[in-house]
Amino acid sequence: MAGAAGPPPRRICVGPHPLQQALRHLQAAFTNFFAKRARYPTFKSKKKSRRSAEYTRSAFRYRNGTLTLAKMTEPLNIVWSRPLPEGVSPSTVTVSQDAAGRWFVSLLCADLIPHAPAVNAAVGVDAGLDSLLTFSTGEKIVNPRHEHADRARLARAQRDLSRKQKGSANRAKARLRVARVHARIADRRRDHLHKLTTRLVRENQTLVIEDLAVRNMVKNHRLARAISDAAWRQFRTMLEYKADGYGRELITVDRWFPSSKLCSACGALAEQMPLDVRSWTCRCGTTHDRDVNAARNILAAGLAVSACGAGVRPQRESSRTGRPAVKQETSGATQGIPSL
Template sequence: MARQVRRAFKYRFYPTGEQAAELSRTFGCVRLVYNKALEERTRAWDGEQRRISYAQSSAALTQWKKTAELAFLSEVSCVPLQQVLRHLQTAFGNFFAKRAAYPRFKSRKRSRASAEYTRSAFTWREGRLTLAKMTEPLDIRWSRPLPQGAEPTTVTVSRDSAGRWFGSILCQDSLSAAPATDAAVGIDAGITSLMTLSTGEKIANPRHERRDRARLAKAQRELSRKAPRSANRDKARRKVARVHARIADRRRDFLHKLSTRLVRENQTVVIEDLTVANLLKNRRVARAISDAAWRELRTMLEYKCAWYGRELVVVDRWFPSSKLCGGCGTVRAKLPLDVREWTCGCGAVHDRDVNAARNILAAGLAVSACGDGVRPQREPSRTGRSSAKQETQRAIAGISRLQAGEEVKTCLRFSGTA
């Protein structure tokens, strides 16, 4: 059965000189309005303990346009300015709900240059997109077609640090669930191998950043020799940005292909709840972890599983997947990182990563069958123990009940997902 989802399609485009100037002015006005509204909200809260709503910020924007100092705000489309106020309202809502940090000011050099146009601020005719305040349509390179009969509802225009222009077109799309299958897979993330599957397959880490590290270092050395605020320095900065963009594009392409393959081949995908932000505090492996992009891969798995009717199970981060024997259920007291293969007292010889992936799969299926989630919950229970620890113990107990070498199809019946 097909389901309707809102989906964004991103394309590169090449603006004319007039269009580039108009968009650059819009980016500057969007940044100014955001910073000024954030400043007003911060001053009202610090001085009067008063919150400012979106309606009040919108009314203030109207007054700013009437002043001689900010009259240039009327020269660009009003829609991106209103949209950035809505984004600021959402940012404060996330902050007060304790889902995000306090909103930060936008920087001209470091922040992403973008502007969002809703349906009233662009024209879509015969596959040609024309933004407000422009007379010619954008020269978009249609790398893939939009869904049949799709009508864009929102267009977000952006320019990255390498000087490339992109347009993200949001529209309704109809997605059909992937054919059902009995396959399930557990995933153990790593650095030497980007991920190890419970099937025994090890997917090599492409190490995109390391492959271009020499080129990046050379570009950064050239940048360091340029005079500050010179045209040559700006050229060198863009050269560095192009190397970073090449690395990011190749990494994203690889992760998209990998996540799509996992979702298509498996009905259930089980992963670990890794705290990447904490792992990045270890300066010895921070660069390698950043290059692996575990968080980005998890995000892709989350929305693709939702799109295609798959189940994504997240196992608690404290589950001892590497130290647990998949044969007898014994948990080792210690297992240093340099030990890649170990032998249990029952005689079973384990590859560290493969054993962890199989334990992650069994834990996800066993805990799901108990009727409780496997995401970590830190609130103490009535027994005085955290829910996460109880889930881990139930997972180990469930694994011990599953016989070694049991087929995945049997596990799926046990979890009620088959």
């Protein structure tokens, strides 16, 4: 459970509890290091980390939807995102502030979430830039390009920031304006991905996606900004934990599987498929939309893997030749996957 809190009083005494909790985290980090379960502890980055304070059960009081922290006489002014489950009490409260100056409160609770009812549907998902997502059903999700839409506003705010003298109050205000533009972009992107992933796990029992090496793909300086704006890695992360929570099956196909070059009708493999080719005709006479064909091949490969129990990630050499490590199925669901 999380909520957005209003600005706190100018002078607030947080008490010793967040400092004690930080020492407990440090002790756990060194314990994991000496047990060879983690690397040597390092300080958090000031640029990437949020300012936060964590309160244990003895340092806060939560009653009837109001939260009062230690050393405070009045409860915090919070707009909750949703109520707590019945019969559940929070064990930890974390108060944080992002770069845009917004305050947030998160409550940690132990609750058992039942799986959603099973549905008889499966979908293959192909990620792209022209269309953010393409489903095996033929549906395409338009790429909203949130960063591109606010690029002019962001550039103007960054120019204003560069003109301010370092260490001045005006520079601090300009930095806050830049952070607010970034927060607006990130919030809109996150909201859109949450809606898409929730819809996918609610409507489908089996979801098949492609294992994309986003870290390597952003090394292409011409496409790095567009790939980062698409947030494929964030989409996959959301899909993974939501599929686990809903009791769905998420299958990942190897990144070297030639989904775009493989005909989903006859299984023929095209020799070349440049990125500018968005539609092509196979020698069997079938005309394919590049993205829809790739999504159908991804679904067929995932269903074949689920049916025969082969590895989800086929070997790279066999994938380059169009022979994934899955068996040929006689059903129409796996049509287009050549047999070994």
